[in-house]
Amino acid sequence: MASPSRRLQTKPVITCLKSVLLTYTFVFWVSGIVLLAVGVWGKVSLAVYFSLLDEKATNVPFVLVGAGTVVVLLGTFGCFATCRGSTWMLKLYAMLLSLIFLIVLVAAVVGFVFRHEIKTNFESNLNLALRDYNVTADRHSEAVDTIQRTLHCCGVQNYSDWERTEYFTQRGIPRSCCKSQDDCSEEDLKDLSKAKLKVFVDGCFFLVTSTMESKMSIVAGISFGIACFQLVGIILACCLSQYITNNQYEMV
Numbered sequence: 001m002a003s004p005s006r007r008l009q010t011k012p013v014i015t016c017l018k019s020v021l022l023t024y025t026f027v028f029w030v031s032g033i034v035l036l037a038v039g040v041w042g043k044v045s046l047a048v049y050f051s052l053l054d055e056k057a058t059n060v061p062f063v064l065v066g067a068g069t070v071v072v073l074l075g076t077f078g079c080f081a082t083c084r085g086s087t088w089m090l091k092l093y094a095m096l097l098s099l100i101f102l103i104v105l106v107a108a109v110v111g112f113v114f115r116h117e118i119k120t121n122f123e124s125n126l127n128l129a130l131r132d133y134n135v136t137a138d139r140h141s142e143a144v145d146t147i148q149r150t151l152h153c154c155g156v157q158n159y160s161d162w163e164r165t166e167y168f169t170q171r172g173i174p175r176s177c178c179k180s181q182d183d184c185s186e187e188d189l190k191d192l193s194k195a196k197l198k199v200f201v202d203g204c205f206f207l208v209t210s211t212m213e214s215k216m217s218i219v220a221g222i223s224f225g226i227a228c229f230q231l232v233g234i235i236l237a238c239c240l241s242q243y244i245t246n247n248q249y250e251m252v
Helices: 004-045 057-084 087-113 115-131 139-151 159-164 166-171 192-198 204-247
Strands: none
Touching: 004 057, 004 204, 057 087, 057 204, 087 204, 115 139, 115 159, 115 204, 139 204, 159 166, 159 192
16 A cells, blocks of 8 residues: 555646546547537538438548547546546546547548549549439439539539530530529520530539548548547546556545
């Protein structure tokens, strides 16, 4: 058993560690709220783009929402464990933080490795959406119209991609490609040479992938930052648990 003087000397150290860990846990809890918000923002902001991706890719925002929920719950548990000064709870907290850190790290690596596959998949689905485009307002056709209007683009690589579609033979280029709805007749849209002056000529593929990369980089940056931040919590929880164990410190 540690001597009373030794315990008296280490008590301020343990108190300091608890204060720092409590501060960390609060920040960690807030980061969970941020992760939740980013997941919801990603679902709303990138919904139109996700609709033209593989079904697995559309689950990314839900994964972030789920991860945010877990972080909030774990942060609450960590706060309780720190206040109680329970060694087993602190060790469990550190283990759970380590597990989440590994999961986020693996997810980030997988996302980075398969980013080119996501681009290829998007280009393929965008080509299919143009081929099957119609005015019955199906999900993919609405996505194409929204992308063309929002990003001021037309077609996949350029506006002439529409010439190879069945829709073009019937009604020409869609009105969502028009620079001005007031100066864009159906006659103009059926003639590529005339349409070139009336519609956006740049393709959507490059603009969409650039937009998605910029927004996903924000999501990835926040996620990676939270993952690295967990290392601090793991070290603090382990140190506090070790100090309490070695000095037989008990909360009164």
